[in-house]
Amino acid sequence: MSALIVEGGRPLSGTVRVHGAKNSALPILAAAILAPGTSVIHNCPPLSDVTASLEILRHLGCRVTQEGTTVTVDATAPVRWDVPHALMREMRSSVIFLGAILGRMGEADLSFPGGCELGPRPIDLHLKAIRTLGGEIEERGGRLYCRGALKGREVIFARPSVGATENAMLAAVAAPGTTILCNAAREPEIVDLQGFLTAMGASVRGAGTSMVVIEGGRPLHGGEYTVMGDRIVACTYLAAAAAAGGEVTVTGVDPRHISTVTSVLAEAGCRVVSQRDAVCLSSDAPLFGSRPIHTAPYPGFPTDAQPPLMAALCKGKGTTLFVENIFESRYRHVDELARMGADIRVEGRVAVVCGVPELHGAAVEAADLRGGAALVVAALAAEGRSVITGLKHLDRGYWHLEEALGELGAQITRGGAEEESEPSALVGR
Ligand SMILES: CC(=O)N[C@H]1[C@@H](OP(=O)(O)OP(=O)(O)OC[C@H]2O[C@@H](n3ccc(=O)[nH]c3=O)[C@H](O)[C@@H]2O)O[C@H](CO)[C@@H](O)[C@@H]1O
Numbered sequence: 001m002s003a004l005i006v007e008g009g010r011p012l013s014g015t016v017r018v019h020g021a022k023n024s025a026l027p028i029l030a031a032a033i034l035a036p037g038t039s040v041i042h043n044c045p046p047l048s049d050v051t052a053s054l055e056i057l058r059h060l061g062c063r064v065t066q067e068g069t070t071v072t073v074d075a076t077a078p079v080r081w082d083v084p085h086a087l088m089r090e091m092r093s094s095v096i097f098l099g100a101i102l103g104r105m106g107e108a109d110l111s112f113p114g115g116c117e118l119g120p121r122p123i124d125l126h127l128k129a130i131r132t133l134g135g136e137i138e139e140r141g142g143r144l145y146c147r148g149a150l151k152g153r154e155v156i157f158a159r160p161s162v163g164a165t166e167n168a169m170l171a172a173v174a175a176p177g178t179t180i181l182c183n184a185a186r187e188p189e190i191v192d193l194q195g196f197l198t199a200m201g202a203s204v205r206g207a208g209t210s211m212v213v214i215e216g217g218r219p220l221h222g223g224e225y226t227v228m229g230d231r232i233v234a235c236t237y238l239a240a241a242a243a244a245g246g247e248v249t250v251t252g253v254d255p256r257h258i259s260t261v262t263s264v265l266a267e268a269g270c271r272v273v274s275q276r277d278a279v280c281l282s283s284d285a286p287l288f289g290s291r292p293i294h295t296a297p298y299p300g301f302p303t304d305a306q307p308p309l310m311a312a313l314c315k316g317k318g319t320t321l322f323v324e325n326i327f328e329s330r331y332r333h334v335d336e337l338a339r340m341g342a343d344i345r346v347e348g349r350v351a352v353v354c355g356v357p358e359l360h361g362a363a364v365e366a367a368d369l370r371g372g373a374a375l376v377v378a379a380l381a382a383e384g385r386s387v388i389t390g391l392k393h394l395d396r397g398y399w400h401l402e403e404a405l406g407e408l409g410a411q412i413t414r415g416g417a418e419e420e421s422e423p424s425a426l427v428g429r
């Protein structure tokens with residue numbers, strides 16, 4: 001079993017560039033199937049979720065090549081419209097292929113998606129949107145059989161959902177007529193998807209607001225596009241610098257996309273300076289607490305940044321209250337942070353973090369992607385050695401994490417947990 005071995009307690013310094021955003025790259029890869037042509041997608045990070053998406057595209061009959069962070073998808077002649085269950089359960093974003101495959105092939109056969117276990121993650125809003133656009137969906141034996149001639153319509157979401165908005169956009173691009181998505185999610189990744197669809201010849205406007213308008217049924221062609229930088233990876237690096245101390249510049253991110261997070265870090269005592277596509281953070285004293293953090297759909301505080309920010313605030317002088325409003329079970333990192341000496345009390349959706357003067361290294365296990373990032377942040381701030389397992393979760397969303405942090409001066413390596421792990425009571429002492 002592989003593990004990250006972190007010798008913590010060292011300040012970080014230098015500049016790090018974030019890789020492309022997982023949550024943009026995945027719907028963009030699904031969108032590539034919509035056009036009978038070749039799309040070229042740059043800044044597409046070779047994460048395990050991206051590999052799964054490429055496997056789905058290959059299974060559908062696309063020719064796919066990957067050179068560094070550039071992916072080329074030739075979707076001239078897909079031959080299948082089904083996604084095997086093993087690929088569906090690899091990640092949440094497999095469900096985004098529903099709108100894209102149905103839009104291109106007029107038929108789709110999928111099962112329920114995987115992804116981080118954060119409590120119930122229904123797909124009712126996805127299915128309702130597709131049905132509104134004319135898709136007939138039959139749920140049988142855990143599979144979803146969809147067919148139907150799509151038509152532009154008004155779709156009203158009961159709540160903003162990133163994935164359902166993306167799925168509806170992909171289906172609507174292929175649906176003749178005007179589709180209006182009301183109460184759409186406003187995340188920057190949706191704006192990125194609009195950018196790629198526009199590069200393919202689609203007419204989509206309004207992404208980033210709660211109303212997205214699509215004139216569907218236009219002829220599409222392959223597009224060339226560069227995926228935006230990953231704002232959650234940026235928040236993770238900033239949280240690491242805040243926790244470990246030092247001075248770090250994170251580049252390749254739009255500071256406006258993470259202002260709810262940087263304002264919390266500033267309130268906790270870090271100096272934060274935003275530039276056009278970079279954020280510089282320095283931290284040299286124990287962090288204070290911050291005002292209560294309520295996760296919310298964009299432009300609110302992102303749920304994906306909650307675990308790393310919580311980890312950053314564990315060591316310090318203040319108390320911070322977190323309210324997780326998006327997912328029911330997104331505090332699975334708390335027990336592991338407690339092994340490092342954190343003082344966190346959880347009651348339902350609320351977690352209260354009381355800063356402690358020191359954290360200590362420990363053997364801990366990631367239970368989900370951002371929970372894993374939280375463990376890395378805490379380990380960098382902790383005195384002594386931490387051994388972090390459960391890396392398959394981290395590898396879904398962080399590319400070259402140990403190299404990037406290593407360049408900032410962190411002592412972090414990937415090795416076998418068996419050789420490195422001491423009895424957990426001794427680790428870090
Ligand atoms: C691949 C990707 O982009 N993942 C992101 C996406 O996930 P994802 O697209 O799954 O998240 P959603 O925005 O859909 O979820 C928001 C809320 O709506 C609920 N809901 C969603 C769909 C549905 O059909 N029914 C329903 O009730 C969810 O349970 C959740 O409580 O947005 C989340 C919220 O910002 C992020 O944490 C994930 O990193």
Ligand SMILES: C=C(OP(=O)(O)O)C(=O)O
Pocket residue numbers: 023091092093114115116304369370397
């Ligand atoms: C929850 C996340 O991803 P997914 O929706 O793919 O599970 C995430 O990126 O933090």
